[in-house]
Amino acid sequence: MARTLITGGLVVTASDEFHAEVLLDGERIAALAAPGSQDWTADRVIDAAGKYVIPGGVDAHTHMELPFGGTFASDTFETGTRAAAWGGTTTIVDFAVQPKGEALRVGLDAWHAKADGNCAIDYAFHMIMSDVNESTLREMPGLVEQGVTSFKLFMAYPGVFYSDDGQILRAMQQAGDTGGLIMTHAENGIAIDVLVEQALARGDTDPRHHGEVRRALLEAEATHRAIQLARVAEAPLYVVHVSAEEAVAELTAARDQGLPVFGETCPQYLFLSADNLAEPGFEGAKYVCSTPLRPKEHQAALWRGLRTDDLQVVSTDHCPFCFTGQKELGRGDFSKIPNGLPGVENRMDLLHQAVLDGHISRRRWIEIACAAPARMFGLHPRKGTIAPGADADVVIYDPHAVQTLSAETHHMNVDYSAYEGRTVTGQVETVLSRGEVVIDRRTYVGRAGHGRFVPRATFQYPG
Numbered sequence: 092m093a094r095t096l097i098t099g100g101l102v103v104t105a106s107d108e109f110h111a112e113v114l115l116d117g118e119r120i121a122a123l124a125a126p127g128s129q130d131w132t133a134d135r136v137i138d139a140a141g142k143y144v145i146p147g148g149v150d151a152h153t154h155m156e157l158p159f160g161g162t163f164a165s166d167t168f169e170t171g172t173r174a175a176a177w178g179g180t181t182t183i184v185d186f187a188v189q190p191k192g193e194a195l196r197v198g199l200d201a202w203h204a205k206a207d208g209n210c211a212i213d214y215a216f217h218m219i220m221s222d223v224n225e226s227t228l229r230e231m232p233g234l235v236e237q238g239v240t241s242f243k244l245f246m247a248y249p250g251v252f253y254s255d256d257g258q259i260l261r262a263m264q265q266a267g268d269t270g271g272l273i274m275t276h277a278e279n280g281i282a283i284d285v286l287v288e289q290a291l292a293r294g295d296t297d298p299r300h301h302g303e304v305r306r307a308l309l310e311a312e313a314t315h316r317a318i319q320l321a322r323v324a325e326a327p328l329y330v331v332h333v334s335a336e337e338a339v340a341e342l343t344a345a346r347d348q349g350l351p352v353f354g355e356t357c358p359q360y361l362f363l364s365a366d367n368l369a370e371p372g373f374e375g376a377k378y379v380c381s382t383p384l385r386p387k388e389h390q391a392a393l394w395r396g397l398r399t400d401d402l403q404v405v406s407t408d409h410c411p412f413c414f415t416g417q418k419e420l421g422r423g424d425f426s427k428i429p430n431g432l433p434g435v436e437n438r439m440d441l442l443h444q445a446v447l448d449g450h451i452s453r454r455r456w457i458e459i460a461c462a463a464p465a466r467m468f469g470l471h472p473r474k475g476t477i478a479p480g481a482d483a484d485v486v487i488y489d490p491h492a493v494q495t496l497s498a499e500t501h502h503m504n505v506d507y508s509a510y511e512g513r514t515v516t517g518q519v520e521t522v523l524s525r526g527e528v529v530i531d532r533r534t535y536v537g538r539a540g541h542g543r544f545v546p547r548a549t550f551q552y553p554g
């Protein structure tokens with residue numbers, strides 16, 4: 092087994108920062124030691140002087156090849172995991188989709204088939220339940236045993252992925268009994284569909300109306316409802332892609348009562364806003380996702396939530412659709428624009444910029460992007476930290492490199508960047524996944540098929 096020694100860098104984890112040499116033995120981190128204190132030999136030495144040595148990112152929310160609105164998210168597992176590696180992410184948790192009317196197993200098998208042999212980095216799955224019934228409820232414990240330990244339920248998208256309150260409650264009860272974690276897309280989809288219809292009837296068809304009809308109050312209401320249902324079921328709850336200040340307030344109030352309620356936000360809600368949805372012509376379609384981008388004023392509450400631990404995780408909700416041919420499906424009717432933004436490659440860099448901008452500390456960067464998602468989703472202690480015994484998923488990060496984000500240079504399979512022209516300081520230099528170099532000083536040297544399915548443990552967040 093090859094041994095790799097990383098010297099000269101500043102190791103940054105969620106809990107500590109210290110200069111150390113890091114010894115990797117095969118697929119695992121073997122040891123850390125004070126610089127110069129050991130006589131370690133290795134097959135390869137990586138000089139990280141002046142750089143950070145950080146855990147590989149854990150992106151707990153991606154949608155490779157998601158079917159949506161008559162098309163498919165444009166990144167495959169091959170292109171999407173390669174782009175993730177470029178951005179310093181070494182594990183993704185993607186959402187397998189239950190086809191409506193079929194078994195969960197059918198969806199999970201399909202997702203395994205898409206990912207198997209194609210991934211550059213490790214991957215795991217959540218399960219989207221589009222049809223909660225006696226039979227799918229019975230399947231849940233079997234999935235948990237196979238390492239698919241979280242289930243997403245949609246309070247939005249009636250007729251597609253939507254579950255009603257009774258279905259959500261039953262899934263929460265079942266999850267609570269088996270150690271599964273329920274994740275909710277919290278928006279009142281029934282009310283939103285009424286507002287969509289009214290907007291279109293008025294002739295309000297542009298992308299910006301997508302943001303206007305998906306009212307912040309309807310995100311807050313659904314968040315509140317999901318929390319109460321979880322209380323009744325005595326189950327923990329994780330709310331995905333939180334964007335509204337009022338929804339953060341619901342989570343904060345619940346957590347202040349000591350409830351096991353958790354929340355995630357995404358870079359697009361921290362760095363973009365409803366102003367992007369209102370860009371001239373049809374440009375706003377590039378920014379259509381749900382929950383929607385909010386007016387800028389909401390961002391302060393999201394940053395505060397990340398600092399106070401009322402929000403625990405930043406994931407990307409990476410769900411790319413090309414502008415040409417895909418987002419264009421909604422010209423003249425915003426409700427037909429496929430929902431989702433690209434971002435799996437940009438998350439670690441944008442959050443590093445947030446460190447420089449004073450929103451979060453360096454350790455908090457690693458906590459929300461690596462450690463917390465690993466703990467929340469049963470990947471800890473293998474993923475999300477730099478410690479003996481952990482997987483050798485390590486990023487050498489140059490905190491001084493300046494880069495301009497652009498579709499010209501990114502590696503995601505999508506024809507635009509949501510952050511086009513934005514300059515950030517900090518860039519991934521070298522990436523190792525289970526001890527294998529995947530990015531070598533900004534050259535891709537990985538391979539499709541290196542990445543393995545990681546069965547996850549049940550929910551184990553310490554609170």
Ligand SMILES: NC(=O)NCCC(=O)O
Nearest residue numbers: 380381382408410430431
């Ligand atoms: N978020 C989004 O707009 N698309 C992906 C599906 C989802 O997460 O709801």
Ligand SMILES: [Zn+2]
Nearest residue numbers: 276331332381
């Ligand atoms: Zn969602």
Ligand SMILES: [Zn+2]
Nearest residue numbers: 152154408410
């Ligand atoms: Zn999503």
